[in-house]
């Protein structure tokens with residue numbers, strides 16, 4: 707078993723330019739993902755900014771925001787960390803930031819943390835992809851992974867956070883209807899700083915992720931997607947087919 711603590715120290719050292727606050731600000735809190743896909747009535751930068759402001763009033767300790775335009779709009783609203791990503795269509799519908807150009811654009815737009823796709827499916831060589839992103843910008847990198855192996859590799863390559871974001875979205879990862887708390891526990895037990903993310907629907911699940919060792923929990927659709935929220939309630943009605 708490799709020691710994984712050295713990457714943690716590396717992440718802290720990399721953020722000693724004043725960004726150390728990002729780690730401390732996120733620890734033990736709720737991060738709210740404020741995103742809307744093309745085709746949604748919510749897909750409008752001003753609307754995303756209002757979602758972000760609402761999440762902040764509700765107690766979010768950080769925000770996760772898609773694309774440089776939305777990051778730029780949300781940045782001036784708050785001092786809490788903004789995790790930027792750039793989600794594109796590709797072999798699957800949710801390819802997260804996968805080039806250094808995207809990483810640099812997000813940091814330039816004001817992201818305090820940049821999330822990258824660290825799945826073998828997209829990155830191929832996960833270690834090289836993460837290392838390259840780490841060297842490209844002076845802000846911490848969050849590696850969005852789908853499996854334990856990807857998470858450990860990304861952490862050893864210098865990611866400041868590993869997100870369970872993509873578990874259930876690669877063909878080889880665990881496909882659970884709910885959040886992958888098992889992956890959170892597996893990563894945390896190896897000393898990885900884990901952001902639990904993906905398919906959280908209830909506060910009880912959030913508490914379970916912290917019990918499993920999560921550094922913080924990211925919730926998206928259950929808070930910020932009125933279409934998905936409506937569907938959940940509509941499905942409980944006699945009219946639902």
Ligand SMILES: CC(=O)N[C@H](C=O)[C@@H](O)[C@H](O)[C@H](O)COP(=O)(O)O
Pocket residue numbers: 739741791793800871872875903904905906924925926927928
């Ligand atoms: C897989 C993928 O595309 N995830 C994206 C990553 O940023 C977002 O669409 C999710 O909303 C986010 O991860 C939060 O997850 P959830 O909305 O399930 O709470």
